[in-house]
Amino acid sequence: xxxxxxxxxxxxxxxxxxxxxxxxxxxxxxxxxxxxxxxxxxxxxxxxxxxxxxxxxxxxxxxxxxxxxxxxxxxxxxxxxxxxxxxxxxxxxxxxxxxxxxxxxxxxxxxxxxxxxxxxxxxxxxxxxxxxxxxxxxxxxxxxxxxxxxxxxxxxxxxxxxxxxxxxxxxxxxxxxxxxxxxxxxxxxxxxxxxxxxxxxxxxxxxxxxxxxxxxxxxxxxxxxxxxxxxxxxxxxxxxxxxxxxxxxxxxxxxxxxxxxxxxxxxxxxxxxxxxxxxxxxxxxxxxxxxxxxxxxxxxxxxxxxxxxxxxxxxxxxxxxxxxxxxxxxxxxxxxxxxxxxx
Amino acid sequence: xxxxxxxxxxxxxxxxxxxxxxxxxxxxxxxxxxxxxxxxxxxxxxxxxxxxxxxxxxxxxxxxxxxxxxxxxxxxxxxxxxxxxxxxxxxxxxxxxxxxxxxxxxxxxxxxxxxxxxxxxxxxxxxxxxxxxxxxxxxxxxxxxxxxxxxxxxxxxxxxxxxxxxxxxxxxxxxxxxxxxxxxxxxxxxxxxxxxxxxxxxxxxxxxxxxxxxxxxxxxxxxxxxxxxxxxxxxxxxxxxxxxxxxxxxxxxxxxxxxxxxxxxxxxxxxxxxxxxxxxxxxxxxxxxxxxxxxxxxxxxxxxxxxxxxxxxxxxxxxxxxxxxxxxxxxxxxxxxxxxxxx
Numbered sequence: 152x153x154x155x156x157x158x159x160x161x162x163x164x165x166x167x168x169x170x171x172x173x174x175x176x177x178x179x180x181x182x183x184x185x186x187x188x189x190x191x192x193x194x195x196x197x198x199x200x201x202x203x204x205x206x207x208x209x210x211x212x213x214x215x216x217x218x219x220x221x222x223x224x225x226x227x228x229x230x231x232x233x234x235x236x237x238x239x240x241x242x243x244x245x246x247x248x249x250x251x252x253x254x255x256x257x258x259x260x261x262x263x264x265x266x267x268x269x270x271x272x273x274x275x276x277x278x279x280x281x282x283x284x285x286x287x288x289x290x291x292x293x294x295x296x297x298x299x300x301x302x303x304x305x306x307x308x309x310x311x312x313x314x315x316x317x318x319x320x321x322x323x324x325x326x327x328x329x330x331x332x333x334x335x336x337x338x339x340x341x342x343x344x345x346x347x348x349x350x351x352x353x354x355x356x357x358x359x360x361x362x363x364x365x366x367x368x369x370x371x372x373x374x375x376x377x378x379x380x381x382x383x384x385x386x387x388x389x390x391x392x393x394x395x396x397x398x399x400x401x402x403x404x405x406x407x408x409x410x411x412x413x414x415x416x417x418x419x420x421x422x423x424x425x426x427x428x429x430x431x432x433x434x435x436x437x438x439x440x441x442x443x444x445x446x447x448x449x450x451x452x453x454x455x456x457x458x459x460x461x462x463x464x465x466x467x468x469x470x471x472x473x474x475x476x477x478x479x480x481x482x483x484x485x486x487x488x489x490x491x492x493x494x
Numbered sequence: 495x496x497x498x499x500x501x502x503x504x505x506x507x508x509x510x511x512x513x514x515x516x517x518x519x520x521x522x523x524x525x526x527x528x529x530x531x532x533x534x535x536x537x538x539x540x541x542x543x544x545x546x547x548x549x550x551x552x553x554x555x556x557x558x559x560x561x562x563x564x565x566x567x568x569x570x571x572x573x574x575x576x577x578x579x580x581x582x583x584x585x586x587x588x589x590x591x592x593x594x595x596x597x598x599x600x601x602x603x604x605x606x607x608x609x610x611x612x613x614x615x616x617x618x619x620x621x622x623x624x625x626x627x628x629x630x631x632x633x634x635x636x637x638x639x640x641x642x643x644x645x646x647x648x649x650x651x652x653x654x655x656x657x658x659x660x661x662x663x664x665x666x667x668x669x670x671x672x673x674x675x676x677x678x679x680x681x682x683x684x685x686x687x688x689x690x691x692x693x694x695x696x697x698x699x700x701x702x703x704x705x706x707x708x709x710x711x712x713x714x715x716x717x718x719x720x721x722x723x724x725x726x727x728x729x730x731x732x733x734x735x736x737x738x739x740x741x742x743x744x745x746x747x748x749x750x751x752x753x754x755x756x757x758x759x760x761x762x763x764x765x766x767x768x769x770x771x772x773x774x775x776x777x778x779x780x781x782x783x784x785x786x787x788x789x790x791x792x793x794x795x796x797x798x799x800x801x802x803x804x805x806x807x808x809x810x811x812x813x814x815x816x817x818x819x820x821x822x823x824x825x826x827x828x829x830x831x832x833x834x835x836x837x
Contacts (some may be wrong), residue, residue, distance in 0.1 A: 165728040
């Protein structure tokens with residue numbers, strides 16, 4: 152059973168999850184990811200994963216456990232669990248200055264899920280077609296819609312780790328979803344910054360950024376009818392990209408299927424560009440989306456963050472939260488833009 | 495010339511430092527560190543490093559460039575530079591909600607220094623004697639004392655990266671110092687949390703933590719007359735340790751030499767324990783200390799953080815600032831405590 156512990160100085164929550172140390176390759180010394188042989192995510196190995204939470208089957212498929220296109224299962228080594236001891240809504244202290252002496256721990260209530268993106272042993276986002284990626288994006292949405300009904304959960308992060316440098320321990324293409332009983336600090340910081348901007352200027356800082364980026368052009372990587380991909384002005388990582396919907400929306404899970412298809416096509420396009428420029432780097436995808444209990448926010452905007460992991464997080468970044476990015480976003484965008492679009 | 499860019503949403507500053515991409519092994523693909531052959535930090539290679547800023551020589555040594563014990567030089571690939579275009583004191587907007595449309599960049603004023611810890615090609619903290627480590631700790635102090643006189647600089651972080659997983663690109667034992675024209679976000683968060691606690695309870699949260707840890711005992715790793723080492727209650731990393739002085743002090747650079755000797759002995763002791771338990775892992779050392787222009791703070795306390803880097807920072811941690819630690823601090827402390835102290 153995992154625990155939530157609050158840092159008595161900063162007020163930040165840490166998840167102490169011993170289950171995860173049981174993973175075969177939890178520690179860095181063993182850093183070759185689980186490959187084809189012994190892969191529990193391949194078709195035919197369905198009984199090696201925990202309970203299925205959601206599935207998209209092949210059309211006209213029998214209701215057998217095979218013939219699926221995307222499966223969502225519980226994480227076998229969960230950081231958090233929904234069946235942890237019951238936690239009353241609002242139990243988490245919102246007052247950050249807790250009583251240090253008490254050092255209470257709270258049960259790690261939440262959900263930790265794995266989205267298996269393909270029945271075949273594919274590795275990278277670019278190994279899948281835009282149609283396959285659309286299925287994956289639909290699966291994200293359906294799980295977010297289901298989880299937001301649980302009043303104990305405040306926020307969920309959907310993310311993907313590809314390559315050992317990005318934290319992957321299995322190479323078969325998969326994403327993860329972690330739903331938390333609190334809004335995590337960097338998301339809360341975004342929400343507060345966006346709210347402050349809205350109060351002052353009467354419009355969303357995200358909408359302003361999108362308009363400015365389109366007008367300037369120098370940081371744009373690619374775009375289509377629904378979405379725009381660009382390297383943000385204050386990129387935290389070399390070749391970082393954000394993919395933003397053109398239409399204002401604060402929550403990913405409200406997105407309709409034709410829009411998800413557009414997103415899948417642009418995601419495939421920009422990941423191909425990244426593979427060419429950085430020779431198939433390790434990377435993370437992250438979906439930034441609003442908290443479950445604050446719907447239709449004027450000031451916040453959902454987006455997909457793509458983070459190539461080509462530099463290390465050293466002592467400076469760990470301790471300060473300030474990052475050093477060694478590539479100018481304008482130059483990164485120029486290189487990515489120059490890659491010929493795949494047919 | 496590097497630039498400071500402010501994220502228009504969160505208000506956080508990012509250092510865009512293209513110089514650092516020129517390092518021979520700046521990107522992950524090339525991740526074997528520079529070893530003995532071709533090491534610019536070894537004795538006799540003094541002309542391969544930039545200008546010397548501070549040196550501790552062998553007693554009775556001639557004033558030649560050899561026969562030194564510790565040297566501090568500018569970083570050859572600096573993230574920030576002191577001779578960047580002049581920046582008026584207080585130019586950095588303290589109001590976080592800047593004008594997005596302006597997207598101004600500021601020159602990356604600061605100092606990025608390398609503390610070469612030994613003339614010999616040693617690798618780990620435990621490869622040096624406590625006396626050698628004392629020299630290193632004195633060098634940190636002297637550089638901090640010199641830099642705090644520059645009114646453009648607000649804070650400096652002293653840190654050490656050992657092993658590629660911890661961000662090292664050279665294996666010869668060295669630390670770094672980065673002085674910034676602002677207080678970085680996680681340090682500011684600590685300062686604010688400590689201030690809030692002090693206002694409410696009339697004592698420093700750090701003093702309370704130290705007293706509680708000594709009383710509880712279960713997270714203590716080792717101690718001596720001047721310092722206590724423990725695994726903090728809400729450790730962010732497996733086997734994370736903090737080394738805190740017993741006497742309240744907010745700024746590292748005020749520490750007297752006998753105290754630095756005590757710190758060196760305890761640091762050597764706990765790093766030996768860590769090497770035994772985790773089989774010589776990659777790690778970071780970080781010194782948390784107060785801002786230059788706020789001396790003698792009642793609420794803040796300097797300390798050394800030791801972070802073994804045995805798990806990766808994946809998409810979840812990158813995006814949320816929330817971390818998952820797979821080892822209970824009490825169990826980590828128990829294992830570290832059980833290691834026999836070196837003679």
